[in-house]
Amino acid sequence: MRLIAAALLIAGNEFYCATSPTVVAFGFCPDNNVTVHVAPGVNPVFSWSPSCGISGLTVFVESDVTALWTVYGSASENDNPIESGVRYGQTPAGGRTVTGPLQLQRGVEYRVQVRRLICERGAPCHVIAAGETRFQP
Numbered sequence: 001m002r003l004i005a006a007a008l009l010i011a012g013n014e015f016y017c018a019t020s021p022t023v024v025a026f027g028f029c030p031d032n033n034v035t036v037h038v039a040p041g042v043n044p045v046f047s048w049s050p051s052c053g054i055s056g057l058t059v060f061v062e063s064d065v066t067a068l069w070t071v072y073g074s075a076s077e078n079d080n081p082i083e084s085g086v087r088y089g090q091t092p093a094g095g096r097t098v099t100g101p102l103q104l105q106r107g108v109e110y111r112v113q114v115r116r117l118i119c120e121r122g123a124p125c126h127v128i129a130a131g132e133t134r135f136q137p
Contacts, residue, residue, distance in 0.1 A: 032128055034131035035131060036132055041137055043088050044087070044135065045085060045086065045087050045088075052080065053073075054073070054080050054115060056073060057071045060110060062109040068101060069100035071086070071092065071097050079116075081094030108137075109136050110135055113129055
């Protein structure tokens, strides 16, 4: 374990990843930007277009940026394993819940943000916000 920790310190805590050519890729994501859509209700479905995979999703209270539900992609060969069409509070295939979910309230304004993990061969990976939108259940 100490050897791994020493290696991380020497490497500057950067990590690298690459997708195997046999991994199923989701739709193309030009410039890694998506338009996020929210179905109505207190257990909405979040979808995005184009329907490329994402690495994470967070729902916030808009007024104070409190995270009510956060999902990260699970470790896999696909850098962005979460498919479009995620129901609030249900951990999607390829994901793991790290915060919440807390109950959404009618009339309260929320924001959902989706993120992508960008990994290019030989370069450190980084997470970017790919899209977000405000909604009220």
